[in-house]
């Protein structure tokens with residue numbers, strides 16, 4: 001074996017018969033360079049460069065005649081001109097086309113090496129192996145060529161004339177004619193067999209194809225069925241879902257219906273109960289209404305009775321007011337008989353200091369009950385003073401106020417009242433007026449009684465009470481309720497109505513005694529704050545509690561406005577007795593001045609003097625002007641000390657008080673006839689009793705009247721309320737009746753709706769059941785039919801597959817057998833001889849064909865000479881297109897013999913010569929001739945494109961050992977394809 005490397009050198013012993021043309025063969029694998037060298041050597045008659053096709057040629061000399069195998073190794077296919085570059089090329093061995101239009105890309109892929117083995121060539125006597133590579137698209141790149149001697153090729157013995165007997169192995173002489181006949185027969189027989197096998201193979205292929213097609217159709221049908229099944233399953237699922245949803249909806253509706261039913265049943269029950277209650281109420285109301293209607297005459301009677309009573313009460317009211325006026329008059333008369341100015345004398349007990357000092361008592365209370373007070377002036381002499389009341393140290397605050405309380409009634413009756421305490425410092429003025437927390441004085445008790453009487457009279461009178469607390473010190477007025485630290489100077493003014501008042505003073509409105517007490521406390525505290533020495537200050541200032549009472553008679557509508565003055569006067573020390581100086585003296589002078597002014601006024605009033613000296617120099621009398629004199633009532637407490645140390649002051653105070661009282665009770669006047677007084681006293685007692693009895697009768701009358709009025713009002717109210725109730729109940733009854741009607745209507749509507757819903761529900765349930773049964777039936781029927789179909793197709797497919805497998809197996813076996821037979825035949829020397837003979841016959845046939853062609857060419861030349869010049873080229877082409885296919889077909893023939901007698905180069909030479917002659921005759925160049933030849937060749941290829949498989953099968957030996965990789969690859973691919981198909985079939989069946 002010889003192998004030629006890229007440098008053109010033989011790799012084995014290379015017995016010098018092989019010679020490579022060109023010095024730089026395969027340099028860098030560049031074929032074009034090699035072509036140039038070969039072209040320069042001029043040894044290759046076929047080398048030519050086409051502008052269109054890449055083409056090059058190799059020639060190897062000095063091979064002994066015989067058959068050789070050539071292996072070609074192509075380098076990586078360089079894909080330089082895009083994806084289509086270097087796809088197709090032809091290989092000519094000894095000018096026999098062995099690879100025609102070989103699509104490298106489709107066989108090995110882009111940029112991969114290709115190896116073509118066992119290309120058989122026959123070397124003739126010239127010892128030449130010629131190779132030509134022609135790229136249809138691009139240029140092939142060859143990297144190695146290996147030439148091997150074909151083994152076991154028997155050299156045909158041209159002179160052999162004997163055949164061996166199969167039984168005795170004796171040589172049997174056979175004549176050449178007989179031999180020829182036998183060979184022809186055998187050849188015919190084999191050809192026939194081959195023909196039959198080919199037809200059988202074709203038939204089996206056709207059957208296989210049909211089976212495959214039916215299998216595919218069955219598969220398609222199965223796929224369709226599967227799809228339908230899938231669709232049905234999907235539809236079934238959707239139906240299941242819808243049924244489920246509908247069932248759920250139905251459940252919901254049923255539960256809602258049940259819930260609604262319960263709710264409405266409860267509502268209906270409630271309404272029925274309500275209706276019952278309303279009916280009962282209605283009956284009760286009707287009963288009440290009837291009773292009311294029946295009681296109306298009685299009520300009318302009552303109304304007339306009430307009206308009579310009202311008239312009577314009006315009379316009584318008139319009488320009462322007349323009686324009240326009379327009572328007032330009488331009361332006033334009594335007061336007047338007592339005197340508008342009344343003086344009560346109160347003596348305090350001896351103080352601890354005085355007791356400890358051993359002071360003697362100078363006061364005699366033996367006739368104190370009669371208002372007589374004796375003062376022991378020294379020795380046995382005793383001076384007596386007469387007062388309206390005399391209180392001993394044993395008399396308490398209650399006893400004192402009991403006599404002063406009638407004045408409170410006068411205040412509420414509309415009279416101005418003034419109560420003040422006069423006396424020496426420390427004699428108990430503040431104790432009498434204010435008192436202590438445990439022993440409340442006149443001020444508190446007066447106001448307490450004021451509110452009590454006002455409350456008692458609240459049905460007939462409406463009172464509005466306000467309180468002011470003020471102080472007169474050094475002839476200056478100070479508001480003790482004012483919280484302002486720098487209170488402005490207050491002055492006394494006279495209003496348009498003639499009343500005297502202090503503008504800007506605080507008048508605290510009080511509604512109860514608790515509020516009064518708070519106000520009194522504020523005033524008391526304020527008085528204490530205003531002075532450094534409380535006792536001294538309180539002794540030197542007049543503390544005034546002013547109460548304003550506004551009343552309205554609710555029966556007559558009369559209004560009154562009265563004042564009550566409660567005054568705690570400053571201490572009345574004698575100026576001469578004290579050693580006061582400066583401020584103290586001024587204070588004392590001011591106090592004396594104001595007290596003497598007060599005394600003068602009261603005395604003038606008591607004596608009914610024409611001139612009342614309301615001294616404008618004294619703030620006190622000026623302030624009390626409205627409440628001193630006229631219908632005003634005045635009460636003075638003259639406070640005295642029992643101690644002998646204060647005798648002179650006591651006498652002074654008592655003298656002042658006596659002067660105020662207006663009755664000088666000297667010792668001479670003691671004998672005054674008292675019978676008149678006694679008479680007056682009895683008259684007074686009688687009047688008092690009368691007034692009390694009248695008050696009692698009046699009170700009873702008032703009470704009975706009030707009772708009647710209240711009863712009448714109550715009846716009226718009851719009547720009105722009952723009428724209103726009747727109306728309300730009637731309205732309610734109407735409303736409830738309408739509600740009942742509405743609810744009854746609603747109940748009936750709801751029951752109708754319920755019935756409708758129940759019907760719908762039952763209908764839906766029936767529908768659902770029907771649907772379910774239909775669905776089940778449908779599912780069952782469809783599944784059964786699908787199952788049947790599937791089973792049928794399965795069986796069918798199985799049968800087909802089995803048949804096809806059996807047939808394919810049989811075919812494969814037959815093919816193998818045939819192949820085996822063919823091989824045996826091929827290996828048989830007889831068949832080799834037969835082939836040689838066939839070759840000879842073919843050669844002869846070719847010669848005859850050539851002769852015929854020459855004759856035709858000659859005829860054609862004659863014809864061409866006879867035709868015009870412009871049609872020459874076309875005619876030549878036509879001729880070539882007719883002639884060359886014969887040549888190409890013969891070169892591509894399957895049964896082309898590889899015998900030594902094959903004279904192709906000569907035929908080609910002669911054909912080329914014929915062409916050259918023809919073109920030289922027609923005036924065309926050699927180049928043109930080549931072009932036209934190649935064109936014709938292409939046309940021929942176009943008209944009958946050679947198949948790769950066929951070419952490869954033709955080019956390769958049929959022996960199993962000599963099978964090339966290309967064929968092997970192809971078989972493998974078929975097997976892989978078959979395996980894939982089997983897999984897909986399995987997948988389909990598994991689904």
Ligand SMILES: Nc1ncnc2c1ncn2[C@@H]1O[C@H](COP(=O)(O)OP(=O)(O)OP(=O)(O)O)[C@@H](O)[C@H]1O
Nearest residue numbers: 348349424425426427428429430431538539570571
């Ligand atoms: N009737 C009485 N019973 C018991 N104690 C009394 C009585 N009268 C006065 N006192 C006591 O005598 C003292 C002096 O009384 P009070 O301060 O009221 O005198 P006053 O006249 O107001 O003095 P001043 O003019 O200085 O204000 C107090 O301690 C008081 O409690």
